[in-house]
Amino acid sequence: MSKAQGSFDKLTTHRLREMKASGEKIAMLTAYDYSMARILDDAGIDVILVGDSASNVMAGNETTVPITLDHMIWHATSVVKAVNRALVVVDVPFGSYQGNSSEALRSCIRIMKESGGHAVKMEGGLEIKESISRVLSAGIPVMGHLGLTPQSIYKFGTYTVRAKEEEEAEKLKSDAKLLEELGCFGIVLEKIPAQLAKEVAESVSIPVIGIGAGPHVDGQVLVVHDMLGITQDFKPRFLRQYADLNTVMRDATTNFIKDIRSGDFPNEKESY
Ligand code: KIV
Numbered sequence: 001m002s003k004a005q006g007s008f009d010k011l012t013t014h015r016l017r018e019m020k021a022s023g024e025k026i027a028m029l030t031a032y033d034y035s036m037a038r039i040l041d042d043a044g045i046d047v048i049l050v051g052d053s054a055s056n057v058m059a060g061n062e063t064t065v066p067i068t069l070d071h072m073i074w075h076a077t078s079v080v081k082a083v084n085r086a087l088v089v090v091d092v093p094f095g096s097y098q099g100n101s102s103e104a105l106r107s108c109i110r111i112m113k114e115s116g117g118h119a120v121k122m123e124g125g126l127e128i129k130e131s132i133s134r135v136l137s138a139g140i141p142v143m144g145h146l147g148l149t150p151q152s153i154y155k156f157g158t159y160t161v162r163a164k165e166e167e168e169a170e171k172l173k174s175d176a177k178l179l180e181e182l183g184c185f186g187i188v189l190e191k192i193p194a195q196l197a198k199e200v201a202e203s204v205s206i207p208v209i210g211i212g213a214g215p216h217v218d219g220q221v222l223v224v225h226d227m228l229g230i231t232q233d234f235k236p237r238f239l240r241q242y243a244d245l246n247t248v249m250r251d252a253t254t255n256f257i258k259d260i261r262s263g264d265f266p267n268e269k270e271s272y
Contacts, residue, residue, distance in 0.1 A: 001228065004083055005253065006174075007186055009085060010084075011046050011085060011086055011087040011214075012087065013087065013119065013141050014184070014228050015055070015098070016046070016047070016087070016186060016207045017185070017187065017205070017206065017207065019046075019207065019218070019219075020120035020206070020207040020208075020218045021205075021246050022207070022212040024072075025219050025220070026046050026047060026205045026207055026209060026218055026219025026220075027031065027044075027045055027046050027047070027219060027220065028046060028048070028049055028089075028209055028219055028221035029045050029047075029048060029049070029219065029221065029222060029223075029224045029227065030048070030049045030050070030051040030053055030054075030221070030222075030224050030225075031048045031049075031050065031079050031082075031224055032050060032051075032054040032057070032058050032075040032077065032078070032079065032146070032168055033058075033075065033078050033079065034078040034081055034082045035082070036084035036224060037078070037080075037083055037086075037088075038082035038083075040086065040224065041082060041083045041084055041085055041086050042172065043135075044085070045086050046086060046087065046219070047086060047087045047088075047209075047219075047221075048086045048089070048090065049089050049091065049093050049121065049221060050072065050075050050076040050081060050086070050088075050089070050090045050091060050115075050117065051114035052064040052069070052072065052078050052091040052093050052150075052151070052154040053093070053150075053223050053244035054067060054072070054075050055067035055071075055093075057223060057225045057230075057231060058075070059071075063150065063153050063154075064093070064094060064150045064151055064153075065094050065151065065154070065249070066094075067094070068092045068095075068096075068098045069093055069107055069110060069111070069124055070089060071093070072090060072092070072093050072115075073110060073111060073112065073114045073115045076088065076090040076111065076115035076116075076117045077114065077115045077116065079115075079117075080115055080116040080117055080236070081116075087117075087118050087119065088117045088118045088119070089117070089118065089119045089120065089121050089143055090111050090115060090117040090119070090121070090123075091120070091121050092104070092107055092108060092111065092118050092120050092122045093151075094151040097122055097128065097131050097135075098124075098127075098128065098131070100130070100131070101130040101131045101133070101134035102133075102134070102189065103131075104122070104128070104131035104132075104134060104135055105134045105135055107118050108135045108138070108142075109138065109140070112140055118141065119140070119141035119142065119143060119185065120135065120140060120141070120142055120143070121142070121143040121144070121145055121188065122135075122142060122143075122144065122145065123146075123149035123150075123151050123152070124144075124145070124152075125144070125146060125148060125171070125172075125174075125175025125176075125178055125179060125272060126171075126175055126178060128175045128176075129149060129178065129182065130193055132144070132179070133182055133183075134184050136139075136183045137181060140257065140263040141185045142175075142182075142183075142184045142185070143184060143185060143186045143188060144175075144184045144186070144187040144188070145187070145188040145190065146172050146175050146176060146188070146189055146190075146192075147162045147163060147172060147188075147191055147192040148161075148162045148190040148212070150164060150190075150192070153175050154202035154228075156243075158235065159191070160191060161191050161193065161212070162190075162191055162192050162197055163192045167190050167219075169192075169193075169196050172189075172192065172196065172200070173196075173199065173200060173203065174210075176189075176200045176201065176203065177204065179204075179206075180204040180206050181204065184205050184206060185206055185207075186207040186208070186209060187200075187204070187206065187208050187209070188208075188209050188210075188211065188221060189208055189210050189211070189213040189217065189237075190211045190212060190213065190250070191211065191212035191213065191238070192211075192212070193214070194213065194214020194215065194216060195214075197213035197214050197216060197217050198214065198216035198217070200217075201216060201217045201218055207219060209221050211238065212236065212237075212238030213238075216239065222239065222240075226239050226241070226243050227239070227240070227241065228241075228242065228243045228245045229241045229242070229243050229244040229245050229246050229247075230245045230246050231246075232246055238239060
C-alpha cells in the first residue's frame with residue numbers, strides 16, 4: 001500500500017484511545033528532523049512529538065520561550081516527510097496562541113497546512129480554554145499539557161516537581177477533566193507526583209502520557225536527545241538513558257580526525 005493511500009496500522013488519535021482502553025502503553029518520543037524521525041518511525045514509535053524542546057536541544061537556548069512558529073513549522077515539515085506510521089504532534093510555540101483564540105486558530109492552521117503534522121499540543125488548562133475550543137472546532141486534534149509547562153518557566157521560576165500542594169493538584173485535576181470535556185485527544189503530564197498522575201489517568205477516558213509522572217499513566221514520553229544520551233548536562237531523576245551516543249559520536253569524531261592527520265583516510269578503496 002502506498003504512503004498516499006495510508007496503511008492499516010497508522011497511528012490515529014482513535015487508535016490511541018483504544019490503546020488506553022485495552023491497557024496497551026503508548027510510546028512517544030520527540031524528534032525535530034528527518035533522519036531522527038525516520039529511525040524512530042522505523043523502530044515502531046507510536047507518537048512523535050515535534051516538541052518546542054527543539055529550542056533547547058537543537059538551538060541551544062536555555063528555555064523554550066524563544067522558538068517561533070516558523071521554526072516549529074520548519075522542524076515539523078522535516079519530521080512529517082520521514083514518517084509512515086507514527087502520529088506526528090506539533091507543539092504550538094509560546095506567543096502564538098495565548099493572546100486570543102483567533103491567533104491560536106491561525107497558528108494551528110499554519111502548522112497543519114504548512115507542515116502536514118497530524119495534531120497540535122498546547123500548554124495550559126482553563127486559561128486557554130477558548131483557544132483550545134476554537135482550534136478543535138476547526139477539526140484540528142489537540143493534545144493538552146499540564147503540570148510543569150516549560151513555556152511558563154519564568155512564572156514558576158524553577159523546573160522542580162509541580163502540584164505537590166493540594167491547591168495546585170486540585171487545579172490540575174479539574175484542568176484535566178476540562179481538557180477531556182473540550183475534546184482533547186490526550187494529555188501530557190510533566191513532572192508531577194506519581195500518585196496524582198495515577199488519579200488523573202484514572203479519571204479521564206483520553207490517554208495520559210507522562211514525563212516524570214510515574215508509571216501509572218497510559219504512556220511515556222522523553223526528549224530523544226536525553227534518552228539516547230546525546231545531551232550531556234541534563235540528568236533528571238525521571239530520565240532513563242538507553243544509550244550513550246555522546247561517547248559514541250565523540251569517539252567516532254576523534255577517530256575521524258586521527259585518520260585524517262595520519263593519512264589513513266581515505267585509502268585506495270575509498271578513492272576513485
Ligand atoms: O517540548 C517537549 O519536548 C515536550 C515534552 C517534554 C513533553 O513538550
